[in-house]
Amino acid sequence: MIRISIDAMGGDHGPSVVIPALAAVATRRSDIRFIIFGRDEAVRPELEKHPRLAEISEFFHAEISVRMDDKPSQALRHGRWKSSMWRAIEAVKTGQADACVSAGNTGALMAMSKFCLRTMATIDRPAIAAIWPTTRGESVVLDVGATIGADAHQLIDFAILGTGMARALFDIERPTVGLLNVGVEEVKGQEEVKEAGQLLREVNLASMNYQGFVEGDDIGRGTVDVVVTEGFAGNIALKTAEGTARQIAGYLRSAMSRTLMAKIGYFFAKAAFDSLREKMDVRRANGGVFLGLNGIVVKSHGGADQDGFAAAIEMAYDMVRNRLLDRIEADFDLFHARNPLTSVRRSATADEQE
């Protein structure tokens, strides 16, 4: 049985999208159970439309809904303990749920997740991982914006986290990993990226096939299964790719409506265009996964439709089923066993922080 806690009030559409998405997933996965949090008057009417879903779900009224434009600090102040977002995360902490899914605002969800679940003992910072559609399939890209900047050891943490996710989601024994860097030759790359690369090569983990540096255009090419970078560059890469996809979709629309011939062509090729649109739809490449916390939290795109939200749930389901957290912990143990120096450094840093 896999139990997913749901913040039903998140996203641009709230329960009207979230609840039908749960119902859809429930028909496909017989061993899934939901714990749903949200405002009674908004969620109940939707739930009543899906009696089969209601049967396999528990619903709890939550007073407060975090707004999409709340600042993380506001959300924490007003929504801790009482909001649907907080309570969905808390269900993971208490062990009632195996993972949490919310389409609510990223900053608030990360702040609450960190506060409630805490960062894993072995690492400094969590990361947000994105699933990136590529010509060869899908890759994991992280960090896409949890924090700005990362030193070499944090980059290695991200590499181990991302590898665990690729193993859990893509069913690859030894995912290929690359560090995002720039290729212009007179610039030699950020110092921390170079240092991280050297360490990864030296440690040579059994679970990770480190391939070296990759560039921006390697992401979409699917050159590696896991692309590792710090949050500033990662967020800009992700948003730039989304923007480019939207821009080209716009070109395509206008090209296909400009002349009569083009319109006729569009008519014949409509099915092909529809499948293309699906591939290019940024809302379908859905769900940032928060990695490095003591629990799995999936952030669905705020604008996700029913299919998009369902995809985020399926991702959470797969990560639980494939024991993501156990894999990640095992990899960290292995890494620190091979690289005792890091562990010393790490505990020293941890002491300082206390």
Next chain:
Amino acid sequence: MIRISIDAMGGDHGPSVVIPALAAVATRRSDIRFIIFGRDEAVRPELEKHPRLAEISEFFHAEISVRMDDKPSQALRHGRWKSSMWRAIEAVKTGQADACVSAGNTGALMAMSKFCLRTMATIDRPAIAAIWPTTRGESVVLDVGATIGADAHQLIDFAILGTGMARALFDIERPTVGLLNVGVEEVKGQEEVKEAGQLLREVNLASMNYQGFVEGDDIGRGTVDVVVTEGFAGNIALKTAEGTARQIAGYLRSAMSRTLMAKIGYFFAKAAFDSLREKMDVRRANGGVFLGLNGIVVKSHGGADQDGFAAAIEMAYDMVRNRLLDRIEADFDLFHARNPLTSVRRSATADEQE
């Protein structure tokens, strides 16, 4: 008369693409003149095919050709004084040419340009600016990879350089400018980006309409005319966009050949697809411009075809005609007049470096 010096040996195709491109531009611009450098046996046969071009050009044999995979240090060691690349740049320094165009390797071209032309006295570092096709037209994005990292003052330098380029190329009196940042709310952006934003707002230049922060997806949207960022994030954004465009082109090709209906559709809409392909072709969005040097150097894409190389020349032509360097110098004077503190700081730093 506008005189452009040409490194005929650069790029994947060398003179066989470069020379026909010059010939094509010459038919469109009656007031253009070329000074061409390259190996005699490679360039002359091409030039002989274009007598009109030969008439308006001077050709000089250059012993050495910088290879596409030469490291900048190698290129400088072997190619200084004697390579076609160096001599094309030098023609700008000596005043024989108004601008230089090369499709040679970026690292070598930047190293030689810096060495030969020197960085402008008022700034710390040059930047590479890209012309980015957007839904609204075109924008200038810089730095896309000259150097990694930039402090607030260097970002402001980039903003002034980029504004000058947008004024010269797009014929806009007061281009809109944005600083590239991340939107995730709990991270407040890099300190240097915030500081640069505050300074730009305070100084409020007449030539620049500073709009605040923009995100990755704003670039393709054309939210601002000039997007300012440091070279690491900028290079990754550029390459990621190129990769995404190529990826979608691949999807499109395979979607249009999968079914008979799609093939029929493609047949009718072929003209529309051709115009779309042109829009999506990364080689056409051609030419990184080196800004911040005492001279204009345009880097054409190494894989550029004849049209691509011609576009790079036209860009150099436009920047010369619209007096790019004069505009930039005037803007820096204005900026430093309004912000005397910066000038003091800047000269202090310059003294230290000597």
